[in-house]
Amino acid sequence: MGYGNELVIRNYNVQKDRARVEDLERRCEVGPTERVVLFTDTLGDPICRIRNSPMYKMLVAMFRNELVGVIQGSIKLATVHKPPKDLAKVGYVLGLRVAPSHRRKGIGLRLVRRLEEWFIANDVDYAYVATEKDNEASVKLFVGKLSYVKFRTSAILVNPVNRRALRVSSDIEVAKMRIEEAEFLYHKFMDSSTEFFPHDIGNILRNKLSLGTWVAYPRGESLISGVKVPSSWAMLSVWNSGELFKLRLGKAPLSCLTYTKCSRLIDKIFPCFKLSAIPDFFNPFGFYFMYGVYREGPLSGKMVRTLCQYVHNVARKTNDCKVIVTEVGCQDSLRFQIPHRKSLSCPEDFWCIKALKIEEKKGLYELTRTSPTARAIFVDPREV
Ligand SMILES: CC(C)(COP(=O)(O)OP(=O)(O)OC[C@H]1O[C@@H](n2cnc3c(N)ncnc32)[C@H](O)[C@@H]1OP(=O)(O)O)[C@@H](O)C(=O)NCCC(=O)NCCS
Numbered sequence: 001m002g003y004g005n006e007l008v009i010r011n012y013n014v015q016k017d018r019a020r021v022e023d024l025e026r027r028c029e030v031g032p033t034e035r036v037v038l039f040t041d042t043l044g045d046p047i048c049r050i051r052n053s054p055m056y057k058m059l060v061a062m063f064r065n066e067l068v069g070v071i072q073g074s075i076k077l078a079t080v081h082k083p084p085k086d087l088a089k090v091g092y093v094l095g096l097r098v099a100p101s102h103r104r105k106g107i108g109l110r111l112v113r114r115l116e117e118w119f120i121a122n123d124v125d126y127a128y129v130a131t132e133k134d135n136e137a138s139v140k141l142f143v144g145k146l147s148y149v150k151f152r153t154s155a156i157l158v159n160p161v162n163r164r165a166l167r168v169s170s171d172i173e174v175a176k177m178r179i180e181e182a183e184f185l186y187h188k189f190m191d192s193s194t195e196f197f198p199h200d201i202g203n204i205l206r207n208k209l210s211l212g213t214w215v216a217y218p219r220g221e222s223l224i225s226g227v228k229v230p231s232s233w234a235m236l237s238v239w240n241s242g243e244l245f246k247l248r249l250g251k252a253p254l255s256c257l258t259y260t261k262c263s264r265l266i267d268k269i270f271p272c273f274k275l276s277a278i279p280d281f282f283n284p285f286g287f288y289f290m291y292g293v294y295r296e297g298p299l300s301g302k303m304v305r306t307l308c309q310y311v312h313n314v315a316r317k318t319n320d321c322k323v324i325v326t327e328v329g330c331q332d333s334l335r336f337q338i339p340h341r342k343s344l345s346c347p348e349d350f351w352c353i354k355a356l357k358i359e360e361k362k363g364l365y366e367l368t369r370t371s372p373t374a375r376a377i378f379v380d381p382r383e384v
Pocket of ligand 1: 098103
């Protein structure tokens with residue numbers, strides 16, 4: 001039985017709700033129970049995950065003066081390749097949580113519907129959400145009840161930062177790009193090859209959390225200029241998510257715990273042994289998010305790997321940055337080039353989409369039929 005009129009959904013109020021939202025976040029774990037579960041610590045600012053988006057909203061659900069649910073949403077212009085236009089207003093649903101003792105009372109459903117009303121009032125064409133494939137409650141809610149359709153699957157790749165620096169190949173040049181150059185390259189190469197490419201990429205690159213964009217190419221060749229690019233090259237940008245919120249491991253399979261102990265021991269006893277320690281994930285830690293990974297050419301896999309090694313070495317010097325995270329399409333061969341630890345990574349996330357305007361519904365059918373290999377998804381660091 002639902003809560004009827006006794007359930008009130010209203011805007012988040014920082015003074016009244018901050019502590020209660022944080023408490024709810026702590027009580028809600030996301031993901032299946034048998035795998036490693038990551039908790040987020042928003043450092044006293046529960047709205048931090050969406051604060052950098054052009055438009056955002058956070059709603060809370062109240063039942064008899066108790067905060068029982070929360071949801072966040074953001075709106076932006078992004079490429080959605082559907083003729084005749086390639087630009088759409090998209091609304092992203094994130095951070096949906098319902099207190100464990102109040103589940104299956106229709107609160108989640110009502111929170112999403114209310115957020116969709118905000119999207120519609122702001123002329124949004126499509127709502128979308130990313131959810132773990134194994135999160136039955138979430139998949140049933142969005143796909144089963146709310147008519148979202150599965151659009152793409154992605155893999156979240158997590159790699160621990162080791163104390164030792166990684167050797168970066170000497171026959172590859174790694175250069176940092178100026179923001180204007182990076183913006184130009186992203187528009188030129190990624191705009192047409194990815195879905196959800198943000199129209200305001202310049203704002204992302206200029207944000208203080210964006211640490212920079214790096215490009216790798218064979219030493220001896222010249223750096224990308226205008227239309228001429230090296231025979232093989234790759235680029236990526238880095239976002240310091242740890243400045244916004246921290247992660248903490250909530251539960252781990254025994255193998256992971258054992259590995260923590262063993263590898264530390266090995267590290268102590270045999271300092272020259274190449275096996276590095278897995279960092280301590282049970283205390284809050286920060287992370288880098290690599291976004292906008294693009295590559296071209298026969299040796300581009302090596303370029304991507306080199307960039308990842310380079311970023312790893314930058315991360316080593318950042319206080320409490322213990323992992324590097326990225327997200328790529330499941331069908332994208334890029335995932336084989338990006339170093340990651342399997343036990344910490346999420347093999348499949350569903351990206352689900354819903355047309356909010358009648359005229360977009362037909363187009364959505366076309367969109368979901370396109371091959372996932374034809375276009376990758378751009379994962380906006382502001383939505384991580
Ligand atoms: C997912 C979540 C928000 C659902 O909230 P909720 O208030 O319990 O959901 P509702 O009561 O509105 O459920 C609506 C429908 O979703 C589906 N659903 C919800 N929870 C379900 C579950 N545990 N198992 C199967 N289906 C479920 C059902 O179809 C349900 O309709 P029904 O009760 O008439 O069968 C809640 O389980 C939660 O907070 N989970 C942890 C955080 C999380 O995973 N968030 C989603 C990240 S995208």
